[in-house]
Amino acid sequence: GAGVSQTPSNKVTEKGKYVELRCDPISGHTALYWYRQSLGQGPEFLIYFQGTGAADDSGLPNDRFFAVRPEGSVSTLKIQRTERGDSAVYLCASSPGSSLAGELFFGEGSRLTVL
Amino acid sequence: AQRVTQPEKLLSVFKGAPVELKCNYSYSGSPELFWYVQYSRQRLQLLLRHISRESIKGFTADLNKGETSFHLKKPFAQEEDSAMYYCALSGTGTASKLTFGTGTRLQVTL
Numbered sequence: 001g002a003g004v005s006q007t008p009s010n011k012v013t014e015k016g017k018y019v020e021l022r023c024d025p026i027s028g029h030t031a032l033y034w035y036r037q038s039l040g041q042g043p044e045f046l047i048y049f050q051g052t053g054a055a056d057d058s059g060l061p062n063d064r065f066f067a068v069r070p071e072g073s074v075s076t077l078k079i080q081r082t083e084r085g086d087s088a089v090y091l092c093a094s095s096p097g098s099s100l101a102g103e104l105f106f107g108e109g110s111r112l113t114v115l
Numbered sequence: 116a117q118r119v120t121q122p123e124k125l126l127s128v129f130k131g132a133p134v135e136l137k138c139n140y141s142y143s144g145s146p147e148l149f150w151y152v153q154y155s156r157q158r159l160q161l162l163l164r165h166i167s168r169e170s171i172k173g174f175t176a177d178l179n180k181g182e183t184s185f186h187l188k189k190p191f192a193q194e195e196d197s198a199m200y201y202c203a204l205s206g207t208g209t210a211s212k213l214t215f216g217t218g219t220r221l222q223v224t225l
Contacts, residue, residue, distance in 0.1 A: 003158070033212075042119075042201050042215030043159070056212055091159070104213070106159040 002026075004107035006092050012113045013082055021077040021110045025094030032075050033104060034067055035091040043091055049075060050097070082114045117142040119204050121216035128192050128223055136187040136219050138176075138202030147205040148178055148185040149213070154198045162187075162200070172196070192223045 005024040013019055025032050031050055035043035045059040049069045057067070064082075069075040079086055089111050093104035118141040128134055140146060150162040163171045165178040165185060176187045185202060199220050203213040 040124075040217065042121075042203075042217050043213075045212050045214070048212055059212075103161055103164070108158050 004092055004094055004105055006090075006107040006110050008110055009108065010111045010113075012115065014115050015082060015084060017082050017114075019079045019082055019112060021079075021090050021092075021112070023075045023077070023092030023094075023107060025073065025075070025092070026105055028096065029094035029105070030072070030097035031095045032069060033093040033095075034075070034077050035093065037089045037091055037109070039088075046077070046090075079112075082112075084114050087112055087114045117146070117204055117206050117214045119202050119214050119216035121200075121202055121219050123219045124217070125220045125222065128221070130194055130223055130225050131191050134187075134189045134192045134196065134221065134223075136200050136202075136221065138185045138187065138216060140183050140185065140202075140204050142183075142204060142206055144206055148176070149203045149205070150174070150176055150185075150187050151201045151203055151215070152198050153201070159201070192221075194223050194225070197221055197223045 007022045033048050034046040036046055037043045047054055047060055047067050048056040052069055052072045064080045067077045089109040091106055091109045093106045095104050120139045122137055148165045151159050152162040153159045174187055174189045176185050178185050199218050201218045202216040205213050
């Protein structure tokens with residue numbers, strides 16, 4: 001009965017390293033979203049999954065960012081060759097497939113710091 | 116392109132005073148507007164959406180298409196209302212892809 005779970009809660013890495021962030025959505029939710037929140041800003045859309053497929057990845061900033069959801073449940077956001085500008089809180093959200101648009105259930109986020 | 120503007124980073128009011136958190140949007144189609152709230156040490160959560168026309172925790176928001184605004188209002192602020200408030204927009208046919216404003220921190224003091 002838990003909400004959206006994200007791990008790790010905090011990640012510190014060095015510039016150039018590879019990072020994976022994991023999201024476990026609410027059971028039964030078919031839609032999953034990744035957002036990024038930089039300091040002093042609102043959440044910024046990255047990618048949206050409906051089931052296993054990425055329905056909209058228009059928010060991914062460049063090809064260093066990639067996300068998967070192979071079994072339609074857990075999702076992993078992957079960032080290659082991290083840069084200092086990637087430092088942010090990465091938020092995952094899920095929603096039931098039949099919910100009204102905009103009703104997202106957010107996780108607590110993964111705070112990424114790139115040194 | 117869609118855009119949400121929240122002009123105030125911080126709004127400080129006394130307990131019992133009226134509250135109005137401003138939100139303006141830019142969108143060429145028919146938008147759906149929402150307010151999300153984040154209390155201290157809690158996750159971001161939906162407060163209300165314009166299509167429901169509901170009052171949640173005493174808060175209401177009316178979509179004004181002429182002024183492209185969706186201001187959040189409460190007649191009497193309570194201490195527990197202190198939080199970060201984000202206005203968000205979903206465009207037609209974009210499922211639940213939300214565009215958020217930069218947020219306004221509401222501080223209710225005694």
